[in-house]
């Protein structure tokens with residue numbers, strides 16, 4: 001059995017081998033915070049024709065929307081039902097955060113956005129907002145408003161970036177470039193607002209080496225939090241059609257491959273960035289193929305931590321800070 005002196009404590013102040021999201025909240029609030037998803041009825045410029053039609057090729061928002069979320073219900077009703085649902089499953093958190101998750105949650109005039117966000121912030125158990133959006137759906141007026149809110153509440157903006165490579169963003173029809181994502185992240189973080197990003201591993205046309213190299217690119221972004229998920233082919237999407245027509249074009253991760261890859265990725269990732277998710281989990285009914293035999297998220301996290309320990313490595317072990325004076 002290991003004695004406590006054998007267990008290393010990493011620079012983020014605990015012995016887990018990655019900079020874990022749960023500890024991030026523990027530091028700020030002294031306990032666990034729980035997100036409650038909301039579908040406020042937003043759409044997306046990549047679907048309504050402003051940027052494109054048909055959306056990103058992998059997208060089916062229903063696959064990630066909990067059952068209590070529906071835009072026909074008010075925000076308060078969704079929060080109430082969501083909190084009841086979560087209370088039955090998890091131990092009570094210190095507070096809840098309203099998670100504006102479906103589609104692009106800053107894609108509306110500012111006055112309309114304010115009414116949505118206020119309704120959520122006025123709900124008794126809600127301590128703040130997490131707002132998922134696209135990098136091209138933000139501007140300085142909205143960011144100024146978020147900065148004001150940040151003085152009183154926990155506010156975080158999460159951008160869907162998905163890949164650091166424009167060839168991939170074009171291929172999956174994202175309708176924005178990586179440079180636009182970098183600009184949005186820099187502006188948001190530069191205004192003191194907590195900034196997150198989401199990436200997908202396994203997108204068609206990207207080699208494993210290219211995905212691994214993303215660790216260096218992402219490490220230089222002023223991000224507070226980051227989420228990853230493996231590509232899953234969701235039924236009814238454009239990507240499913242492409243996959244059926246040309247499966248050789250896709251190199252989907254097996255579970256064991258992903259664990260190995262992810263550990264190598266984490267070693268190169270800036271240890272300051274908090275890692276919120278390693279994988280995604282669309283409900284089985286939406287999946288084209290159940291590739292990973294439906295492993296639970298907590299099980300996957302444990303297996304990745306076990307692999308980190310076996311390889312005696314940790315997030316940022318191979319991260320090299322860039323010498324900014326040489327830029």
Ligand code: SF4
Pocket residue numbers: 044045046047054055056059060061102103104134160174
């Ligand atoms: S993934 Fe996001 S940005 Fe892409 S089509 Fe779906 S809602 Fe729009």
